[in-house]
Amino acid sequence: MTIPYRYEKLGYAAINVTDIERSIVFYRDLMGLDLVEKNADVAYLRCSSDHHNLVLYRAETAGLKRVANKVESPADLKAAYEFFLAEGLNPVWLSTEECTELNQGPTFRVLEPQSGVTFEFYDRMTHLADAYKPTLTKIARIGHVVVGSPNYEKAVHNLNTIFNFSISDFVEHKFTWMRCFPNPLHHTFAIGNSSRNHLHHINFMVTDVDDIGCALNRLKKAGVEIVFGPGRHLPSTSIFLYFLDPDGMTMEFSFGMELLPEDAARAPRMLEMSQRTMDIWGSSPQERFGKGGEIEAQGVSA
Numbered sequence: 001m002t003i004p005y006r007y008e009k010l011g012y013a014a015i016n017v018t019d020i021e022r023s024i025v026f027y028r029d030l031m032g033l034d035l036v037e038k039n040a041d042v043a044y045l046r047c048s049s050d051h052h053n054l055v056l057y058r059a060e061t062a063g064l065k066r067v068a069n070k071v072e073s074p075a076d077l078k079a080a081y082e083f084f085l086a087e088g089l090n091p092v093w094l095s096t097e098e099c100t101e102l103n104q105g106p107t108f109r110v111l112e113p114q115s116g117v118t119f120e121f122y123d124r125m126t127h128l129a130d131a132y133k134p135t136l137t138k139i140a141r142i143g144h145v146v147v148g149s150p151n152y153e154k155a156v157h158n159l160n161t162i163f164n165f166s167i168s169d170f171v172e173h174k175f176t177w178m179r180c181f182p183n184p185l186h187h188t189f190a191i192g193n194s195s196r197n198h199l200h201h202i203n204f205m206v207t208d209v210d211d212i213g214c215a216l217n218r219l220k221k222a223g224v225e226i227v228f229g230p231g232r233h234l235p236s237t238s239i240f241l242y243f244l245d246p247d248g249m250t251m252e253f254s255f256g257m258e259l260l261p262e263d264a265a266r267a268p269r270m271l272e273m274s275q276r277t278m279d280i281w282g283s284s285p286q287e288r289f290g291k292g293g294e295i296e297a298q299g300v301s302a
Contacts, residue, residue, distance in 0.1 A: 006071065024043050029136075047134075064293055067120070068122065093107070149192075203251075203254055207255075226243050227285055228279075233279065234271065
């Protein structure tokens, strides 16, 4: 079956935080994202000319609220909505008021029922007049979101055959890296086999390998817990650094990533379940790596 819509990119991630002011300080002053606007309950940050690439929502429980992907055109947006409707997944268009608040054009949300992740689809977002100016870290883009689920096999099937994520690599029955087709980045979403539905981590890609080393020292001096790395992933070839935000959610800076072409891409590799698959330099993650952050059971409404 041909999937009738195409993505442009991962647009943004929305997360729940328990202390929004504390989280703004972390994401702006330690990670280097730009605060665009905020109110008592929501803050919009960016690492591009888009209005936002990360949205913080005040909540009692920290975790993932939704993942938003930009499709290539209005025609793709319409086709995606109709495709999900035909698949029985009940996509819901946002109100004009909410689209205005998000600085987006027409937008809909749909729940992937196995992982519990709410995905958002839009085709345009306000392009800010002033370019993003990196301060602490030269962030290139939001790179990917990773979750865990006990319904791993069924979720991978849905993500591949309905949500149009192409599989790049996998560890059988354990973990799958996938890209929003035809975006060439090795993965924009990934999922692992876990005991519960939860956020694993959110990634931001940097432009210079020195950003990894500088971030390591800056975060350590600020008392931020480093939970994995620096190291180098075998699947994507990325150099990585994982650390915890104030709510214990895992964030990642990474440099470099394999690019897979739209046509004639290599076949997905079945990788060994090995410590060196995750880090060819041989380091091991700390206990809190990828553990913090629930997935909000919100269905398709905000």
